[in-house]
């Protein structure tokens with residue numbers, strides 16, 4: 011089984027990457043593979059709501075959104091990391107994930123997810139809340155840990171000094187691994203996926 015992670019910072023070896031690496035090291039100890047997918051520093055387009063992505067993925071092919079969706083199809087769990095910018099997730103991670111989720115159909119459903127927010131000091135739980143919104147609407151069970159999924163550091167590598175944050179990351183990995191193993195056993199035992207009702211969209215229109 012494999013967890014696909016997303017580094018929502020343009021710093022490829024910054025604190026968000028370190029936080030995801032702590033999780034990855036623990037996942038490996040639990041017998042689960044991982045990959046950290048880098049958004050990188052190149053421009054990331056925002057969703058323009060054209061609605062054409064249902065056919066063959068996002069219409070914009072000059073960044074890594076469609077490549078991430080291709081990898082997500084093969085993954086069994088997800089962890090999205092973001093640095094905190096002005097008390098919210100990075101603009102690039104939100105632009106990226108809006109397009110990933112809007113263009114990918116059912117790719118994420120029934121697979122566990124978790125997010126991680128990294129900051130010097132404040133805005134972590136607000137960012138964590140925003141990131142978690144992707145999971146609920148996509149029928150993804152959310153893995154928790156022993157605090158909210160946050161860790162602190164300013165300059166690259168400073169998260170190394172946040173002992174509790176690192177422990178929180180390790181416990182998140184253990185809980186995620188446990189959930190994935192339970193789901194696998196459930197599949198092997200023939201427990202069917204939920205018989206999800208087709209959504210009747212009402213859009214709150216009043217006449």
Ligand SMILES: Cc1cc2nc3c(=O)[nH]c(=O)nc-3n(C[C@H](O)[C@H](O)[C@H](O)COP(=O)(O)O)c2cc1C
Pocket residue numbers: 019020021023024025026027093094095096097098128129130131132133162163164165166167
């Ligand atoms: C534009 C910008 C805004 C930031 N806003 C906040 C903030 O609101 N709260 C905070 O504690 N840190 C803030 N920071 C600091 C980063 O969250 C922190 O340096 C983080 O470790 C960066 O992660 P990275 O190394 O993965 O890029 C900000 C940094 C930048 C560049």
